[in-house]
Amino acid sequence: MCGIIGVASIGPKDDVLAKITLDALKSLEYRGYDSVGMASMDSSHLEVRKCAGNVEKFEKLRRPLSMKGTIFLGHTRWATHGEPNDINAHPHLDCTGEVAVIHNGTVLNFLELKHDLISKGHKFTSDTDTEVIAHLIEHFRKLGMDNFSAFKQAIQSIQGDHAVLAIVKGDNRIFFSKKNNPLVIGLGDEMNLISSDIWSLIHVTNRTIPIGDDEIGHITATSIYAEKLNGEKIDLKSRLIVQQIDSSAISLEGYESFMIKEIRESWGAVRDTIAGLMGDVEIGKAVKALDRARRVFVVAAGTSFHAGLIFSLRLLRNGKTVIPVIASEHEFLETDEDDAILVISQSGETMDSLLALKRFKSNGSFVISLTNTLGNSISSYSNVALHTRAGPEIGVAATKTFTSQVGALLLLSSMIIGESIDYLKEAETVVANSFSKSIGYMEKIGREVANKSSMYYLGKGLGVPMAMEGALKIKEIAYIHAEAYPAGESKHGPIALVEKGFPVIFVNTGELVDELRNNLKEMQSRQARTYVISAGPELKSDSETREIVLEVSDPRLTTLALAPPLQLIAYYAAKERGTNPDRPRNLAKTVTVR
Structure with missing residues (x-):
């Protein structure tokens, strides 16, 4: 789940290339922030600077803007092999110091390769699996191979999913290889770039080319080349995508965090998503396939799974x-040609979802995807690719992308059911009004629960997946243990934990209100501290319960109305606890490892 960036330019431009690389790393930091590093190179030198910690710490300690060269690599790490420290940070070098490698993924056979290389006299300095790639390139160069052949042979020697960039001193090419993990080329002015995602390139260029699986090649400042591992050449420029993205979307623009900015962008994102899909001819194909399927499998992970529910x-x-299928559990299910698969992924690169897609498609199933970016891996493997229009989301916790997914899926399900979609004209207003009305209440709730160690989210019907999303959010960014249950299920065990002051948030979609009110009273009788977020009839509980009633023009829009309040509770709890809502510990936004 690391972020990688490579920049190749015609000539040195003072600190411009270093700044481009550093800015890209700031955009990529959502993919991991355990450690950071950069390499710079020209015809006579190759330099590496790196350290444990985030980009801000790296910039302060290692002063990367003073680095010079025409070729740059940058890496921000989510640790898998080896603890986060200065030595395990990327880039990694070979014994000669002439080969530098950065890597996103895992080398499954790295121990076997490492022991073999050590027996041949190689000296390793880190605990990472990545370092074997640098030594493999060195090994094959010593056997007389040219640089690209040595890189290609090294890639063919490793097992596992990966995106790899490598440079060799004196060579003006950045070598690349991709298998399942994301990689995209950006075409600039007298400069080419290659990165884990388009958002890191957008401040330089909006012209992008996605790299496919099992493709290998190289870029220079003025050229791009790729081939299959069997040597078949690829016409990369035929894949050119011109991204329509406002660069302000990746800037804080005065907000204190990306999360609060992106929650505020939710209603515009929902509007753009619904309007875009209604004008997309592909949605008709998706509706037809899903409607005629014997079974529909909805595959997703994390927040996307809740939208799928x-x-x-x-x-x-x-x-x-x-x-509904949690993507990482897909191997326990079988599909056939009579089934349709709906894969939901914000990034379009989620590894578990991608693997599920490939397996189910190989069974003959028809695959529809819903993602937020153009040119991603999941879209490229789908029979029909649908997209939300949420724009870049920099905060690790999904906010506007979740709301946009819910809007898209309301539209898609209504079209399958055959009901009027006129109610969706009010979607933007409902989300905007929900935010405006709830922000003050949710700040109070967030600050109140911030000193608690555990809490429940309870709901009924469509309130259950919304409760699950609320519990996930507060776990992700405030580090408060939270569990979600169907409210009636709370009597079957969970209520044993409830004592005086235990926080319980009820998510009310207006379904089974009388039953939900009874569940609320059960919690109150155990002296729980209860809160209610209602997008339906008020529960009208006692005066000790904080309840907010949101205005919803149509009951089908209740899930959209509930999204901002649940996100705001987590946000303000994180602020009260002093945690960074944009960069929660141990997490990365795009999960590209199994």
């Missing part, structure tokens, strides 16, 4: 056979 429940209530 909302879609699944709506179809289940209308007689469709729908099976």
Whole structure:
């Protein structure tokens, strides 16, 4: 889940290339912030600077803007092999100091390779799996191979999913290879770039070319080249995508964090998503495939899975056979040509979802995807690729992308069911009004629960996936243990933990209100500290319960209305606890490891 960036330019431009690389690393930091490093190179030198910690610490301690060269590599790490420290930070060098490598992924056979290379006299300095790639390139160069052949042979020697960039002193090429992990080329002015995602390139260029799986090649300042591992050449420029992105979307623009900025962008993102899909001819193909399928499998992970549960429940209530699948558990299920698969992923690069897609498609199933970026891996493997229009989301915790997914899935499910979609004209207003009305209440709730160690989120019907999303958010960014349950299930064990002051948040979508009110009273009788977020009829509980009632023009929009308040509770709890909502510990936004 690391972030990698390579920049190749015609000539040195003072500190411009170093700044481009550093700015890209700041954009990529959501992919990991355990350690950071950069390499710079020209015809006579290759220099590496790196350290444990985030980009801000790296910039302060290692002064990367003083680095010079025409070729730069940058890496921000989410640790897998080896603890986060200065030595394990990327880039990694070979014994000669002439080869530098950065890597996103895992080398499954690295111990076997490492022991073999040590027996041949190689000296390793880190605990990472990545370092074997640098030594393999060195080994094959010593056997007389040219640089690209040595790189290619090294890639063919490793096992596992990867995106790799490598440079060799005196060579003006950045070598690359991709298998399952994301990689995209950016075409600039007298400069080419290659990175883990388009957001890190957008401040330089909006012209991008996605790299496919099992493709290998190189870029220079003026050229791009790729081939399959079997040597078949690839016409990269035929894949050119001109991204329509406002660069302000990746700037804080005066906000204290990306998370609060992106929550505020939710209603515009929902509007753009629904309008874009209604004008997309692909949605008709998706509706037809999902409607005629014997079974519909909804595959996703994390927040996207919760959005998928909302879609699944709506179809289940209308007689469709729908099976929600947590992507990492896909191997326990079988599909066939009569099934349709809906894969939901914000990035389009989530490894578990991508592997599930490939497996189910190989069974003959028809695959529809819903992602937020153009030119991603999941879209490229899908029979029909649909996209939300949320724009870049820099905060690790999904906010506007979740709300946009819910909007897209409401539209898609309504079209499958055959109901009017006129109610979605109010989607933007409902989300905006929910934010405006709830922000003060949610700040108070967030600050109140911030000193608690554990809490529950309870709901009924469509309130259950919303409760799950609320619990996930506060775990992610405030580090408070939270569990979500169907409210009636709380009597079957969870209520044993409830004592005086235990926080319980009820998510009320207006379904089974009387039953939900009874569940609330059960918690109150155990002296729980109860809160209610209602997008339906008020529960009208006692005066000790803090309840907010949101205005919703149509009951089908309740899930959209509930998203901002649940996100705001987590945000303000994180602020009160002094944690960084944009960079939660141990997490990366795009999970590209199994």
